[in-house]
Amino acid sequence: MDVSAPVTAADYALERNPNAASAPDRELAMEAPAFGMVFTDHMARATWTLEGGWGNRRVEPFADLSLHPGATVLHYSQQVFEGLKAYRWADGSTRLFRPEGNARRMAASAARLSLPPVSEDEFLASVEALLAVDGDWVPTQGESSLYLRPLLMGTEACLGVRPSHEVEYLLMACPVGAYFAGGVRPVSIWVAQGFHRAGEGGTGQAKTGGNYAGSLMPQQQAQDNGCDQVLFLDAREDKYIEELGGMNVFAVRRDGTVVTPRVTGTILEGVTRDSVIELLRAEGREVVERDIALEDLRSGIADGSVVELFACGTAAVVTPIARLVSPSFDEVVADGGPGTLTMHVRGALTDIQYGRAEDRFGWMTRVS
Structure with missing residues (x-):
């Protein structure tokens, strides 16, 4: 312009x-x-x-x-x-x-x-x-x-x-209204089999329609298996979690640490993702951005060291994840219910967005 x-x-x-x-x-x-x-x-x-x-x-x-x-x-x-x-x-x-x-x-x-x-x-x-x-x-x-x-x-x-x-x-x-039918509820996530959202040097960090077109087949696969969304792994090693079809992912550990995949050019830098990180760090919680291997995440869910999973994005805000599913496993996070920290983060964000809490970060812009 x-x-x-x-x-x-x-x-x-x-x-x-x-x-x-x-x-x-x-x-x-x-x-x-x-x-x-x-x-x-x-x-x-x-x-x-x-x-x-x-x-x-x-x-x-x-x-x-x-x-x-x-x-x-x-x-x-x-x-x-x-x-x-x-x-x-x-x-x-x-x-x-x-x-x-x-x-x-x-x-x-x-x-x-x-x-x-x-x-x-x-x-x-x-x-x-x-x-x-x-x-x-x-x-x-x-x-x-x-x-x-x-x-x-x-x-x-x-x-x-x-x-x-x-x-x-x-x-x-x-x-x-609510992005998922039935409002806020824990969702089940299908781990993509043989499909990848983006590769290094591609358009993964851009919000462009082709990225979403490529996610539609595995998304249908997820729905065919009774899941709400699909989780993509990295294209190089098919080992590390990246993001859902349209949302970023966070894991909450038993020690209170929150981890999320680092952005490397293949993951969309979500505005909500950035807000969650800033909110949690302002509350004194440690947030780590790093590569997260699927097998490490599964092990953490199984031994209880990972107590919550959630996804975030503009449309759904913050959504609890209950299960990770593939043909070879079905991992239930904790008791499958919405996690305490997950719902706290969701409440804190929506309270700022709707004016129910002080906008201490200066996030809201008045237009009328």
Whole structure:
């Protein structure tokens, strides 16, 4: 974006949706939305060209896209995205959780996919512009929120294998409740067999659709075996745990130490992951980022030295893990119930996000 003049929400021209949902229809749609299935009335957009840079910023009615069949995103997957949430506080204000972290990660992902970066001020401006018109879609009930999905993709009609000369930035929003059906509950995890999420030098550290496309077959394998998610091992040795299909992993040891796989370029640097580490260290707990061998983790579960496992991410926040499953083993963590520290971390994070606790880390950004 134009670094000489910071972009603001006012730079986004507004075209209101003439068919916007009525208040009763909106409330009905927000009662119990499945994750990512209900969308708000508008979306924010901006267009980049090689000749002119970024421009044509607008908020327009939410609608299908028109893409040339030769668009680079359709053939070479030149695309990155993000995920963050807007929360309604009891005072009626709307807050974002660490949006600058998502902006930085999207810029890093864009660089890896040879896409033009979206600056932090542009990123925040697009969110503010969309919430200014669709703010009534931020839920108020329970621990629901408005999930925001920024998307950056190559749209030039070109079958040549090179970076796109035309790029579109979009921001859409979905009211959401619990990520897993039935709310917070311990989940079962399938350890991927013969599949890997990312390899060294690849795109594992970028939030790009291809990483997730490659996880769908093992995710289906997990579901076929009665599990909720899949855990990937490293591609080099097929030995060390890395992350789930869309979440980072933590283990709690009996001595109180918390361990999580170190980021090496094959693991997504989660904003929630970073927040969990900062929160635990602020409470005086030792958090170790290191390689974790699957067999060591299994041994720790079996002998009781590993007492809790949990996963974390924007969508699910913090989710307890009850079991690790494969064709050759079925390890139950402690008694299979949600761990004390797991639920403490989840409560501490959500209390900050919803304004029930002091934001001592300065994580929340007010947008309205």
